[in-house]
Amino acid sequence: MKKNTPRIFIELSLKINKIVILSISESHYIINVLRMNINDILEVFNNTNYIFLSKIFNIHKKTVTILIFQKEYKNVESALDIHLGQVISKNEKMDFTIQKSIELGVNIITPLFSEKCNLKKNFKRISKKMIHWKKIAIAACQQCKRNIIPKIEEPISLHSWCKKYQINVTKVVFHPKSILKIQSLKKSIKKIRILIGSEKGFSDNEIEKITNDGFISLSLGPRILRTETASITAISILQYRLGDLK
Incomplete structure (x- = not known):
């Protein structure tokens, strides 16, 4: 994974091989702001100490679908x-x-x-x-x-x-x-x-x-x-x- 892999927050329970249809605002951010394409890699976090690597599976009009393919534990919280x-x-x-x-x-x-x-x-x-x-x-x-x-x-x-x-x-x-x-x-x-x-x-x-x-x-x-x-x-x-x- 590249250090500058784009990140988005999704308020959902996530797991490997799960397909997620992103919201209109999330899709807009990926398509129009990040200008990402099918097969591009995205890092997803969901308010847990895990990150989920995903691939853009489909882009249809204003909607983006992603596929979760990897899960990593990553705790960067301070002890204070x-x-x-x-x-x-x-x-x-x-x-x-x-x-x-x-x-x-x-x-x-x-x-x-x-x-x-x-x-x-x-x-x-x-x-x-x-x-x-x-x-x-x-x-x-x-x-x-x-x-x-x-x-x-x-x-x-x-x-x-x-x-x-x-x-x-x-x-x-x-x-x-x-x-x-x-x-x-x-x-x-x-x-x-x-x-x-x-x-x-x-x-x-x-x-x-x-x-x-x-x-x-x-x-x-x-x-x-x-x-x-x-x-x-x-x-x-x-x-x-x-x-x-x-």
Whole structure:
């Protein structure tokens, strides 16, 4: 298999010798974007730690049919379980945060509402955002060769998320006024929840409640980072210190 073999995500149970008729959108991507032809090889992943090599079996009008011919176990997940609580930022910034945090190995992303959040609690708008964010998650996995799609949870309030209790989980909030650094965290940590604010940060009242809920306040250095920069920087350092970016 070539290193640049095109990849697509299919939300189906797959096995060797199975013939799969792809959806209209998947077929469009293969025909019009990738410009693939009959007998071309495709890598398929389906939210398991397996990849399925397939051959384009048939192209009829706007529909592509593939044949699965090989199955390989391929686990590229980090041993560090990261749950990102991200206060919702403006459109492109939130998209960028989701995309890059997934490339860096985040397991779960929960969009959060805060006092300074840029998205109001509108059901229709949030539903559209969820569909959009999940598409970004799939595309990110397609590109970075992750085979497990990280979960994007329904947006909830900042304090509801902070109060959720989990066993053996380290909880961290990044705040420019903090004195402690990431280096102060124990190297034995395997599960961590990290909290990143919006462009306007957290209010003093929010920080007080967050720390009262058991979050360790850490600094990312002397400079004030944009929200999307803060997320990527924090995850990168955590993966280097505790995960698989060695």
